[in-house]
Amino acid sequence: xxxxxxxxxxxxxxxxxxxxxxxxxxIAKGEFLGLVGSxxxxxxxxxxxLAGLDSPTSGSIEVxxxxxxxxxxxxxxxxxxxxxxxxxxxxxxxxHRTARGNVELALYFNQTSPPERRRQAIEMLEQLGLGxxxxxxxxxxxxxxxxRVAIARAxxxxxxxxxxDEPTGNLDHDNSKQITDLLARLxxxxxxxxxxxxxxxxxxxxxxRLVRMHYGRVIEETTDPLIPGGDT
Amino acid sequence: xxxxxLLSISTGNLWRLKLRSFLTISGVVIAIAAxxxxxxxxxGNQQLITEQFNELGLFTxxxxxxxxxxxxxxxxxxxxxxxxxxxxxxxxxxxxxxYPFNSFKVxxxxxxxxxxxxxxxLPAAALETRLFSQLKAGxxxxxxxxxxxxxxxxxxxxxxxxxxxxxxxxxxxxxQAASIxxxxxxxxxxxxxRMEGRLKEIRFDSLIHDAYRRRVFYxxxxxxxxxxxxxxxxxxxxxxxxxxxxxxxxxxxxxxxxQIRPVIIPAFAARHFSVSGFGDNPADLFxxxxxxxxxxxxxxxxxxxxxxxxxxxxxxxxxETVSDSVEALGFRTFSFAAQFKEISxxxxxxxxxxxxxxxxxxITASLGIVNTMVMSIIERKREIGLLKSLGADERDIRILFLxxxxxxxxxxxxxxxxxxWLITRLASLVARTIMVRQGLDEMELFALPGWLxxxxxxxxxxxxxxxxxxxxxxxxxxxxxxxxxxx
Ligand SMILES: Nc1ncnc2c1ncn2[C@@H]1O[C@H](COP(=O)(O)OP(=O)(O)O)[C@@H](O)[C@H]1O
Ligand SMILES: [Mg+2]
Numbered sequence: 001x002x003x004x005x006x007x008x009x010x011x012x013x014x015x016x017x018x019x020x021x022x023x024x025x026x027i028a029k030g031e032f033l034g035l036v037g038s039x040x041x042x043x044x045x046x047x048x049x050l051a052g053l054d055s056p057t058s059g060s061i062e063v064x065x066x067x068x069x070x071x072x073x074x075x076x077x078x079x080x081x082x083x084x085x086x087x088x089x090x091x092x093x094x095x096h097r098t099a100r101g102n103v104e105l106a107l108y109f110n111q112t113s114p115p116e117r118r119r120q121a122i123e124m125l126e127q128l129g130l131g132x133x134x135x136x137x138x139x140x141x142x143x144x145x146x147x148r149v150a151i152a153r154a155x156x157x158x159x160x161x162x163x164x165d166e167p168t169g170n171l172d173h174d175n176s177k178q179i180t181d182l183l184a185r186l187x188x189x190x191x192x193x194x195x196x197x198x199x200x201x202x203x204x205x206x207x208x209r210l211v212r213m214h215y216g217r218v219i220e221e222t223t224d225p226l227i228p229g230g231d232t
Numbered sequence: 233x234x235x236x237x238l239l240s241i242s243t244g245n246l247w248r249l250k251l252r253s254f255l256t257i258s259g260v261v262i263a264i265a266a267x268x269x270x271x272x273x274x275x276g277n278q279q280l281i282t283e284q285f286n287e288l289g290l291f292t293x294x295x296x297x298x299x300x301x302x303x304x305x306x307x308x309x310x311x312x313x314x315x316x317x318x319x320x321x322x323x324x325x326x327x328x329x330x331y332p333f334n335s336f337k338v339x340x341x342x343x344x345x346x347x348x349x350x351x352x353x354l355p356a357a358a359l360e361t362r363l364f365s366q367l368k369a370g371x372x373x374x375x376x377x378x379x380x381x382x383x384x385x386x387x388x389x390x391x392x393x394x395x396x397x398x399x400x401x402x403x404x405x406x407x408q409a410a411s412i413x414x415x416x417x418x419x420x421x422x423x424x425x426r427m428e429g430r431l432k433e434i435r436f437d438s439l440i441h442d443a444y445r446r447r448v449f450y451x452x453x454x455x456x457x458x459x460x461x462x463x464x465x466x467x468x469x470x471x472x473x474x475x476x477x478x479x480x481x482x483x484x485x486x487x488x489x490x491q492i493r494p495v496i497i498p499a500f501a502a503r504h505f506s507v508s509g510f511g512d513n514p515a516d517l518f519x520x521x522x523x524x525x526x527x528x529x530x531x532x533x534x535x536x537x538x539x540x541x542x543x544x545x546x547x548x549x550x551x552e553t554v555s556d557s558v559e560a561l562g563f564r565t566f567s568f569a570a571q572f573k574e575i576s577x578x579x580x581x582x583x584x585x586x587x588x589x590x591x592x593x594x595i596t597a598s599l600g601i602v603n604t605m606v607m608s609i610i611e612r613k614r615e616i617g618l619l620k621s622l623g624a625d626e627r628d629i630r631i632l633f634l635x636x637x638x639x640x641x642x643x644x645x646x647x648x649x650x651x652x653w654l655i656t657r658l659a660s661l662v663a664r665t666i667m668v669r670q671g672l673d674e675m676e677l678f679a680l681p682g683w684l685x686x687x688x689x690x691x692x693x694x695x696x697x698x699x700x701x702x703x704x705x706x707x708x709x710x711x712x713x714x715x716x717x718x719x
């Protein structure tokens with residue numbers, strides 16, 4: 001996956017906010033990429049563009065040689081349904097659905113039959129150690145458990161790439177570590193992971209590569225996460 | 233997304249917000265219940281009238297009347313509803329049976345009781361048509377010259393007899409019939425003295441003058457005719473005959489829109505009365521005088537005209553064809569089939585009117601749906617964004633929301649139809665209780681035909697879907713990036 005002069009501008013009154021400005025990055029299969037930068041530097045915007053949830057103002061994103069910008073809305077939806085998993089800082093679980101119900105929701109849009117959906121959701125939750133939480137509602141789960149349910153939801157459709165937007169932002173230290181451990185484990189099993197984080201320590205110890213954003217631009221890239229980055 | 237998911241998601245959402253869903257659906261329920269109840273009344277009345285018309289055979293009868301006076305001026309040949317006309321009418325294609333409405337006053341004697349009553353002559357064949365088929369007891373008369381009569385319940389009620397007990401009894405009918413004989417006899421009565429007096433007044437020498445001669449002649453003629461009429465009208469023969477009561481017909485009710493006299497005599501047997509002279513109708517007399525049939529001695533060829541003739545129609549021939557042919561003969565026609573067309577048109581407008589009231593209620597309810605759905609979108613923005621991130625496209629979201637308003641419509645319409653039906657049952661119960669209390673025939677004023685159920689359901693569903701259209705497309709356009717942003 002790579003981007004070519006990727007731009008996403010917002011118009012705010014007379015001025016223009018360059019949320020993502022001429023970004024050229026390449027992400028290899030199986031990579032664990034860390035995305036750091038100050039608040040408002042365009043990390044989430046870049047992630048949404050890569051996940052096919054937002055459309056660039058200019059520039060392009062290529063996935064396996066095909067440009068996402070050439071996709072129709074339907075194709076883009078199919079790309080999100082089949083190739084991409086997303087997790088968020090706020091978990092975004094539906095409160096009225098059980099853990100299993102939330103995970104199953106990810107299979108509504110890729111022609112999986114209801115019994116198969118159920119089986120896969122249970123299997124996924126069990127893999128993530130939530131076998132005894134299947135019928136719990138999000139409100140009855142801890143933050144770490146909720147994020148794990150969200151990860152199960154992102155992974156149940158077996159995506160090629162996982163986008164995590166500050167997945168530990170709402171978690172305490174131990175839970176953060178657990179979740180990041182889990183992502184690293186999944187990465188070792190072959191999943192490409194792109195994680196936005198504020199936590200430099202986590203970013204350094206887990207990711208293969210760190211990209212730093214500043215005012216919409218990628219200002220630093222390093223293949224050695226141990227090289228100190230700027231302030232956060 | 234598959235139908236089952238759509239259904240489970242939308243019903244799940246409605247279930248979660250029970251109170252709001254209940255209120256929104258209630259709007260549809262009230263509108264559809266009102267729609268069903270109102271149209272059910274229209275449908276019930278229409279059905280009632282159709283049933284009655286069918287039951288009485290009114291769709292297959294036509295009444296024929298002589299032309300009105302003002303119409304006569306235009307027509308070349310004056311049309312008279314006499315026996316010749318009956319003959320012509322019976323040959324009109326599509327006419328199965330012709331019988332005149334032939335009523336006259338009779339004195340009926342049954343044991344010690346005497347009644348002044350109206351009688352009517354009818355052919356036996358006419359009694360077998362549905363128009364007269366409400367037989368209460370006994371049977372129809374066997375043939376047209378049988379010495380049998382049928383009576384209506386008016387007679388049994390007046391006499392205080394039961395319908396069964398009057399069967400087989402003897403009834404003496406008598407008619408005061410004027411005759412030519414009594415008229416002629418009166419001209420000659422006391423002729424001698426009158427002649428002498430009148431002869432003295434004539435100046436014979438002046439008879440050579442045309443004008444005088446003509447005056448005397450007309451004077452004498454007038455005088456003679458005056459005496460003839462006096463005799464004819466006031467000195468009638470009493471004709472009596474004995475009949476056996478063979479059957480009782482149901483009382484003439486308001487439902488029966490056809491004239492039936494309390495006593496019905498077979499057509500040929502009745503001739504015995506009319507052959508002897510003319511009835512009370514002076515028009516008959518003058519018609520006969522004008523047509524030159526007055527002094528024809530043979531009873532059978534006495535030409536009398538009828539005020540009304542009934543045609544029994546072949547149900548497979550359109551009534552318009554028959555009425556056109558009959559009107560071409562110079563007569564006026566009246567048929568319930570034609571009348572029914574008018575009634576149907578009236579009911580069409582009536583139903584339209586009620587339907588529009590229902591529609592207005594439904595539009596009001598649909599505003600409730602729009603409101604609920606728009607609120608729901610604002611609340612569920614994050615959910616919509618999430619579904620999009622999971623691979624839902626705009627179409628999926630639109631269908632999901634349309635489905636939700638469709639479920640509101642379907643639930644509301646179904647419940648509304650049930651409620652509407654319950655309302656009509658209640659109203660019907662009240663109406664029938666009142667009818668019975670007022671001594672009227674009990675009638676079912678409401679009907680819920682299949683088309684009404686289907687129309688009401690589709691109406692509720694369609695209006696709800698239309699109401700869901702704007703919210704659904706608004707939901708489809710929710711920006712997932714904005715919806716999922718941390719705030
Ligand atoms: N819908 C929008 N309209 C206007 N400006 C926006 C919009 N979304 C994001 N931005 C702006 O784009 C910039 C990048 O935002 P974001 O990608 O969320 O930053 P980060 O995730 O790095 O904190 C910010 O300045 C933000 O205010
Ligand atoms: Mg962000």
